[in-house]
Amino acid sequence: MQPILRSKRALLLLALTGLVVLFMLMVPAGDGYVLHRTDGLVYAGGGGGGGSEAVSSEGAEAGKVEYPPAPKLKESDYPTISGINSRVFVWLVAQLHLWFAAFVLAVPIFVFIIEAIGMATKDERYDKMAYEFIKVSITAYSITAIFGGLLAISLMVFYPDFMKYLTLIFGDSFIWYALIFFAESACLYIYYYGWNAMKHGFRKWMHLTIGFLLNGVGTTLMLFANAWVTFMMSPEGVDASGVFGGNMWEAIHNHLWNPINLHRFIANVAYGGSVVGAYAAYKFLSATTEEEKAHYDWMGYTANFIAIAALLPLPFAGYWLTAEIYAYSQQMGITLMGGVFAWLFIVQAVLIGALFLSANYYLWCGMERSEGAYRYTPYIKYIGFVIVVCFLVWFTPHTMILTPSELKALGGQYHPILGPLGIMPAKNTAVNIMIIFTFLSFLLYRRANKIPTVSWASFGNGVQIGIFTAAMVNIMILGVYYGYFTNTVYKVASSVPQVVATLMVIVAGVVIDVFMYRGAKEVGPLKWGKMPERSQYALFLLAVSFTWLMGLMGFIRSAIRQHWHVYTVMRDNSVDAFTPTIGYAAKVVSVGTIIFMAIVIFIFWLSHLSGKKQTEYQR
């Protein structure tokens, strides 16, 4: 506990977080708010406790609570504050909260992994890097909480009736949320401040366990928030008029909960990797010594590796989410992929293309670290070519239906030549190939500096090439067959065998590689730090694109509810109930991204500052 007391900054942060937590506890429990909550409940007799008068009626079932239907609001039920566009305000605050939350959830996940790797390999560098990461996340944590509190307040100010309705259903979970948040803070602080005190032997294991707990608690926290969000998209546990049946678990475990849980979890890891990568890139660029350069190069590489590893399964999780949206409501699904939002997915494709290309580009540049890589450089241009082609196919507009009336005006035509590339099987095929080729980049990078010594090396190579080719053929045939020669309505399910083929390639590829390169000869020492400066910009591109993409997807998630607070149950009747244009959304997202980046820079600057003090102090 000593170090905690010694550090003033830590105290300050603790106090700040404590305040926010207190505030969050007070808000749902405090004056006025919960008042409405219980007021809103209508006790059909037998309730016991408070409304004793109501109990008198005859024949009421004991203990049953009846809830009112979702309120029908009028434009004038929405408070306004002149000069503030309430939707944009809530939108930005929510998105900033999400960005920080994603970052704060992700960093401990891979800090934990890196710490474990460090323990297993006894390589001090890992431990040092893990510590540096967690330091960054601790300030970010307070900021997450501040935005969370701000989000709660702004929702209550601008959308009071909506919040009352949500509180009616989820009130109890708000309190749990605050408690878990408290637990997470505790874990995080012990994890961070106890790092050096629990460095060796059994204590290190304890430390790792706290890291594990931290992640468990953090993920639980996210599951709660996801429940509220998905309830708004696919409400369950309420009837058609919004009357809550009393079972909160039903409302939590709604149709889209798990698909979003998975997609967000993976995306968060990839996102955290990309932000830390950008941090390392910046440190690399401003490094003055060779040693520092080597350290940050290696850090950037590791962060990028984690980002790519999480990026690869992400499209699959995305398609699962989409499939579940269709399953929940065909109308919502078509609104998502075939309506006005079809164009939004073109923007998404550009962003994802940028992610894949920059990640690959970084790997290719990384080959300069080793002398053995020259053997592979000629192949890179082909990989690059294939990825660009796949990207273009993905980029090809899906069905170009706009609004129903525009469709009518167009006579139902869509692009005659590109049309066939715009359908789902073609895109699935492209995504799978893109992933396989990114994996190939990674394999080449991995073996760039090594020469296998096992006797079956050429056989192993042959098998790998065989699997690779077979999978490609399989994916192509499946894509072409389902896409163009069956007469069924396309099903997202048709992509399952393609995904299986891709996963096969990755798993088999890694397994064979690991065995084949056991005890392999190194061509020359890996030269960490020998990276061109431009390669670091790939890391920035990755981080900026990821942030922007998340903002965009946050918009889509919320926009496909259209003019509903809670889809089909509670209508949004505010002046802002309309769907804005994509250009407008892009601008709001950009403003958010810039605010986010500015705060992140501030956080890094803070951690840089504290690092400085420490060394001076030690001297």
Add this chain to the structure above:
Amino acid sequence: MGNFIKVVVFSLVVIWLYVVFSANYIPPITPAPPPKEEVLDLSEMTMDDFLALGEKIYDGKGTCTLCHNPVMKRAPLLERTAVVAKERLKDPRYRGKAKTVKEYLYESLVDPSAYVAKGYGVTGTNDTVSPMPDVSKGAIGLNEVELWAVVAYMQKLAGVDITVEIPRGEAVAATEEKKEEKEEPARTPQAVLEKYGCSACHKMTEEGMDPGLGPDLSKIGAKRDKEYLRRAIVDPNAEITEGFSPMMPDTYKDQMTAGELELLVEYMAGQK
């Protein structure tokens, strides 16, 4: 510092490119505004107006063309449905109650699974469950008049005789709802009482007269708490006060704004 500026400029340029792409490269589509309740003056409406209303709903609020369009092949085209409806009614797979073409079309809208067009059912249900939502409910929520207008329009699409009549009577509901939507919510408890005519049945104040149809509410706060009062308005038939018949309207929950209800409850709780 040089690096810092370079990195910031690089990032801003990337963001700027994304904005330019999203705002200028892809076609600028303004999404349709949220559907509004139409003001329907049915007494004046001719069949042409009625069909025009149907077409408007078909393309707009009803979002029919979202699924029923020639591009995505997710739902059958409706140009000939009014013609094939006769065969549908004789099909052994038909499970509905309709007898005539117009009834069949109407039923297709509110109970889509009564007959599921071949090949369009929800996957795995062997064409017994329709993926089409009940368009009188949920996100689409057409009212009675709108439903019949769409049926009439589908008959026009198919070029058959239009057998639907303009429903003069029921439509009042839709019109009334609209009127209320335009009204400002009441700001004082007295205004709320007046707006909803509570004193037509209740004695509301010490000095007020007692119409005798409902219980005296001038001292209600002494007897009942807020929870009870709120429920008495939102769901009056949950409990019936002794000595009175259940005649209080149960429509206030749909008419009142949340704010008005709150005002009223506060006010009554204070009447001691």
